[in-house]
Amino acid sequence: MAGAVAAAGSAEQFQQLLQRPDRSLVVVHFWAPWAPQCAQMNEVMAALAREHSQVTFVQLEAEAVPEVSEKYEISSVPTFLFFKNSQKVDRLDGAHAPELTQKVQRHAAGTAPVPGSGGSAKEELHARLRKLINAAPCMLFMKGSPKEPRCGFSRQLVEILSQHGVAFSSFDVFSDEEVRQGLKTFSNWPTYPQLYVAGELIGGLDIVKELEASGELDTICPKAQKLEDRLKSLINKAPVMLFMKGSKQVAKCGFSKQIIEIMNNTGVDYETFDILEDEEVRQGLKSFSNWPTYPQLYVKGELVGGLDIVKELKESGELLPVLKGEN
Incomplete structure (x- = not known):
């Protein structure tokens, strides 16, 4: 129809x-x-x-x-x-x-995207590219993901960064044709992978190999905090921390939305962490806390549990004392 x-x-x-x-x-x-x-x-x-x-x-x-x-x-x-x-x-x-x-x-219309066709479209694309480039201190634009690289050059670059303990986020250029084509023009660099540090293009695999050989790579790229230390620091970032899909403003799964509604009704201050924004935290916290699903609620660095536990505490009247650290 x-x-x-x-x-x-x-x-x-x-x-x-x-x-x-x-x-x-x-x-x-x-x-x-x-x-x-x-x-x-x-x-x-x-x-x-x-x-x-x-x-x-x-x-x-x-x-x-x-x-x-x-x-x-x-x-x-x-x-x-x-x-x-x-x-x-x-x-x-x-x-x-x-x-x-x-x-x-x-x-x-059956046409491939042409970056820069039309002034406002070009400006919108450039603003989006700048935002992506600056999404993390070290950004890798690659084919595939660090876990599943989809070309040999991307795989090699991921291996080098990992060996040097570099903290980096990545963007799969296969997931967005507009970014894939637009970034080539924007950065004046025709191939992938592309590595950016502090919003500036470092280069591709050959450049990174040269930096590694000269010992400069370790001084240019930010070091990864050990995952366990990072998780402990995040869990203790606020007295009440909620790890969820999305944020207080926009929950991105039904369970996260329900727990936010319960938390908001307690009147207790809490902070959230969007696990969709960080795959390392998303996977690492499951093992660290021995809790396989999200959301996860922590009080004073200790795991309380997920939505079901929070619902039970609410029903029994224990939620508020737990959140205030009285239990």
Whole structure:
């Protein structure tokens, strides 16, 4: 039906929608009913569906079809994936209506992104690239992730940084074609990987190898704090610390949203840490605390537990004394 947004309630339905022969582009919104930003983006999707009758627009509730969400590494909502001929061609994380509109228009027209076509689009892209470059003191733009590099050069660079105990964050250029093409022009560096320190381009694999050989790499790149020390420091950052998906303002999973509501009703001050922003903390804290899921609540450096424990403490009237460190 032209102008409508389809719903995929199962992995089978999702596959059927991807394989529809009459549509060249399929845009899938991974959403959750508890997230207000998803409701807003559903309205944007509906408007785009009316404009682009040749495109298939699909809503998929991320937590209801976990096998699809896990396959495409959906860790927060809203996330949008773009498919052509059943192959993923682009991705957009977050509630960015203008960017979603641009990507739909570009892919529907069948054109590859051209960085710098149009002044405001170029300025928006450059602002986004600057933000990404400065997202961490040391940023690696690579093919794949540190755990799963998708080219030999990226793998080698990750190995060098790891051997030298460098603290770095990474961005997978395969996840965003606009960033992949735009950064080449922005940095005047035509290949990947690209390493940035303090917002400045260091270079690619060859440059890093030269710096390693000369002994300069250790002076240029920030050292990683030992993970255990870092976790202890984070757990003790505030008397009450909540490790969750998202933030107080925007929870990115149903469990995190529920625990935030309970915490806010206690009137007790607390700080949060978004584990989606830091894969090392996300995985490390599970082992450190011997608690496999999130959210995780700590009081004075001690683990209280997750949502179920917090609910039990609330029911028994013990939550407030625990949060105040009286128990």
